[in-house]
Amino acid sequence: MRTNDRTKRNVRRAASHTDARRGEMTKRNIHITSQDMDRLRKLLSNSRDPFGMDRPYLATLQAELDRAKVVQPRGIEPDVVTMNSTVRVRDCDGSRTMVFTLVFPEHANPETDHVSVIAPLGAALLGYRVGDRISFKVPAGTRTCEIVAVVYQPEAAGDLHL
Numbered sequence: 001m002r003t004n005d006r007t008k009r010n011v012r013r014a015a016s017h018t019d020a021r022r023g024e025m026t027k028r029n030i031h032i033t034s035q036d037m038d039r040l041r042k043l044l045s046n047s048r049d050p051f052g053m054d055r056p057y058l059a060t061l062q063a064e065l066d067r068a069k070v071v072q073p074r075g076i077e078p079d080v081v082t083m084n085s086t087v088r089v090r091d092c093d094g095s096r097t098m099v100f101t102l103v104f105p106e107h108a109n110p111e112t113d114h115v116s117v118i119a120p121l122g123a124a125l126l127g128y129r130v131g132d133r134i135s136f137k138v139p140a141g142t143r144t145c146e147i148v149a150v151v152y153q154p155e156a157a158g159d160l161h162l
Contacts, residue, residue, distance in 0.1 A: 030127025032068040033076050033155060036083045040065055040117065043104065057118040061126075068127055078156035079130040083117065086152040087125060089145040092133060099151065102126065121145075 032040075040061065047058055081087050086101045100115045102125050108116035115122045124136035128147055135144045154160065 030064065030068045031071050031076060031080050031129075032065065032127050033073040033082055034070050035073050035160070036126075037065065037068065037070050039083070039104070043117075057120065057123065060120070061118050061123045064123055064126060073155045073160050076153075076155045077129065078153055079150050080153070081125045081128050081147065081150060082153055082155055083126070084154045084159075085150055087147055088149040088151055089125075089134075090148050092144040092146055097148065100125070101152075 044058060044062055044065075076082060081102060083102060083104065086099060088097060088099050090097045098113070100113050100121070102117055102122055103114045105116045105118055108114050108119070115125075117123060117126060120136040120138060124134040125147070128134055130147050130150055133144055133146045135142050137143075150156075
């Protein structure tokens with residue numbers, strides 16, 4: 001890829017993500033496999049939240065799915081974060097690098113760095129790719145990270161049954 005083409009691609013990406021200077025979220029272009037989309041839609045339709053504690057997180061995930069481009073599992077690029085992907089992210093303040101696996105809520109476990117897709121970080125990671133910056137809300141405000149690597153992606157590894 002020529003430098004000019006790479007620059008244009010990065011400008012397009014920057015335009016569809018968070019404007020860090022102003023802290024504003026803009027619409028993002030994300031890719032989700034058809035298999036993940038089906039399972040996530042079922043998750044949302046079957047979610048029981050009698051006390052409304054997960055409602056904001058479910059709404060965030062719903063909004064992400066509504067704007068996603070759906071692709072076949074074999075057609076997803078290997079640098080895109082899909083369900084059950086393990087990713088390395090770096091805080092944009094440069095303080096630390098972390099590795100997480102994006103999972104369905106029933107498999108979430110902070111002790112093993114398995115992050116639920118309905119958690120703010122999980123919903124923010126879904127569909128993004130290496131080099132993208134993601135922003136998500138935490139109790140202390142908004143946090144921004146960069147996806148450094150997709151360490152494992154089921155589709156790229158041929159593990160389409162996950």
